[in-house]
Amino acid sequence: MSETNSSTETGTQRVRKPRKPKKSQIPFALLLTALIIAFGFYLGQGSNKLPVYWIFGIAFGYILQRSRFCFTAAFRDPCITGSTSVTRAVLVAAAVSSVGFVAIKYASAMGGGDSNLNMAGVSPIGLPLMIGAVLFGIGMVIAGGCASGTLMRVGEGFLMQMLSLVFFIAGSVWGAHDMGFWGKLNTNAPKIFLPDVFGWFGAIVVQGLIIVLLYIAAVKWQQKKMGSIE
Amino acid sequence: MKEFFIKLGDHPIYKKLLKEPLTYVAGAVLLSVFQIAHFTVFQKGWGVTSTFAVWGTWVYNVLGGDAGSWAYYASEKMQQELHTSFLADGGSIRNLGIIFGALAATLFASQFKIKKIKTLRQVVAAILGGLLMGYGARLANGCNIGALFTAIASFSLSGWVFGAFLLVGAFIGSKLLAKYFM
Amino acid sequence: MAEFTLDCLGEACPVPLMKTEKKMSELSVGDVLVVSIDHSCAMKNVPEWARKQGHNVEIEEVDDGEWEIVIEKAK
Numbered sequence: 001m002s003e004t005n006s007s008t009e010t011g012t013q014r015v016r017k018p019r020k021p022k023k024s025q026i027p028f029a030l031l032l033t034a035l036i037i038a039f040g041f042y043l044g045q046g047s048n049k050l051p052v053y054w055i056f057g058i059a060f061g062y063i064l065q066r067s068r069f070c071f072t073a074a075f076r077d078p079c080i081t082g083s084t085s086v087t088r089a090v091l092v093a094a095a096v097s098s099v100g101f102v103a104i105k106y107a108s109a110m111g112g113g114d115s116n117l118n119m120a121g122v123s124p125i126g127l128p129l130m131i132g133a134v135l136f137g138i139g140m141v142i143a144g145g146c147a148s149g150t151l152m153r154v155g156e157g158f159l160m161q162m163l164s165l166v167f168f169i170a171g172s173v174w175g176a177h178d179m180g181f182w183g184k185l186n187t188n189a190p191k192i193f194l195p196d197v198f199g200w201f202g203a204i205v206v207q208g209l210i211i212v213l214l215y216i217a218a219v220k221w222q223q224k225k226m227g228s229i230e
Numbered sequence: 231m232k233e234f235f236i237k238l239g240d241h242p243i244y245k246k247l248l249k250e251p252l253t254y255v256a257g258a259v260l261l262s263v264f265q266i267a268h269f270t271v272f273q274k275g276w277g278v279t280s281t282f283a284v285w286g287t288w289v290y291n292v293l294g295g296d297a298g299s300w301a302y303y304a305s306e307k308m309q310q311e312l313h314t315s316f317l318a319d320g321g322s323i324r325n326l327g328i329i330f331g332a333l334a335a336t337l338f339a340s341q342f343k344i345k346k347i348k349t350l351r352q353v354v355a356a357i358l359g360g361l362l363m364g365y366g367a368r369l370a371n372g373c374n375i376g377a378l379f380t381a382i383a384s385f386s387l388s389g390w391v392f393g394a395f396l397l398v399g400a401f402i403g404s405k406l407l408a409k410y411f412m
Numbered sequence: 413m414a415e416f417t418l419d420c421l422g423e424a425c426p427v428p429l430m431k432t433e434k435k436m437s438e439l440s441v442g443d444v445l446v447v448s449i450d451h452s453c454a455m456k457n458v459p460e461w462a463r464k465q466g467h468n469v470e471i472e473e474v475d476d477g478e479w480e481i482v483i484e485k486a487k
């Protein structure tokens with residue numbers, strides 16, 4: 001390494017393994033797209049709702065794969081390398097979706113009527129939540145993907161995640177079976193909807209503050225661990 | 231014909247749109263848009279794992295078990311879930327969609343490849359990780375989607391609590407991975 | 413300036429990243445590490461990690477769904 005400028009030309013000095021003849025998978029992609037559309041029409045015969053679920057599933061899978069968005073990495077990478085780029089992306093997702101959800105909930109609450117959406121998606125906070133989260137966290141790091149990530153990787157052709165999915169399902173039945181026991185621990189667990197505590201305006205301030213503070217913490221963490229803030 | 235597809239796949243616009251990965255933040259925004267749309271349409275957020283429990287229970291019942299009496303299926307809504315079929319269940323269709331959406335994305339990028347399991351270590355990791363996630367998700371009433379993403383968006387304090395304990399789990403998992411699964 | 417290879421084919425996240433990190437720490441400045449991977453996420457997070465560390469990185473798609481990541485240790 002006597003020449004300083006040769007360092008940027010790493011690639012040209014290497015003898016490369018010749019690339020195998022190119023194959024294009026686009027024809028299969030087009031065929032699959034046709035099948036996806038056909039299946040949507042098939043589902044539409046019996047129900048108006050099912051094709052919509054189908055579209056959402058396809059969209060979620062497509063976006064997850066295209067962006068390599070990974071909830072597991074958001075929690076794992078800070079522990080392993082100190083990188084928080086995915087963590088910060090998850091915080092962005094939390095912020096954007098919060099705006100939409102709070103608008104919908106607020107509109108439904110102001111609209112009166114019986115079908116108030118305030119408590120939609122609000123879960124009890126009890127011991128099972130905490131134990132479950134820890135178990136889930138260990139599992140997702142070991143198996144290399146959480147629920148959505150596992151499904152996405154099954155689509156990408158990973159046999160390991162197919163195996164993991166089978167046992168994910170088995171574990172879910174086991175968990176459902178034991179809910180008779182765990183459910184008792186949830187009897188006094190509060191379901192806390194932030195606007196019930198802080199009011200609508202206060203809840204938005206609190207939620208926003210949490211997200212911003214965590215974002216700053218994520219930047220600082222990476223800076224400390226990796227010396228880079230990108 | 232083959233030449234045409236190879237050329238198409240190498241076109242800069244095609245590459246940008248269908249091959250090169252999007253940024254994480256772009257993924258976050260797109261997921262959020264669809265998450266909000268999902269809540270608008272169905273009055274509930276996106277979830278993944280409760281469907282897994284139902285799938286498993288169908289198998290359990292086929293094998294001769296009887297899950298109908300479990301406390302988990304006590305409510306009328308859950309009983310209904312038990313007696314519906316795969317092709318009539320929205321959650322099942324949505325999960326199937328995730329698999330095929332990812333498959334389509336991979337094929338459009340010409341990056342599909344069956345990735346075989348190479349070591350026993352991976353088998354153990356998949357089994358153990360799968361079981362832990364399945365059991366944990368039932369206790370926590372959801373996964374990173376239902377108990378975290380949807381819960382936080384729903385202004386439920388449980389989402390933040392889940393996230394905090396998930397981080398503890400991820401930390402333990404990382405240590406285990408470095409020690410036993412490397 | 414020696415060249416090293418690291419075979420991470422078939423490995424799932426985050427194993428390729430952890431192995432790369434470990435291997436890079438053993439190399440001296442100017443050495444080159446070629447990591448073979450077939451995991452679509454590792455193809456994004458391994459180069460990203462290396463760039464954050466200040467190394468020179470190149471990604472090459474050697475086959476459908478298979479990449480070689482060439483990292484030159486810069487510091």
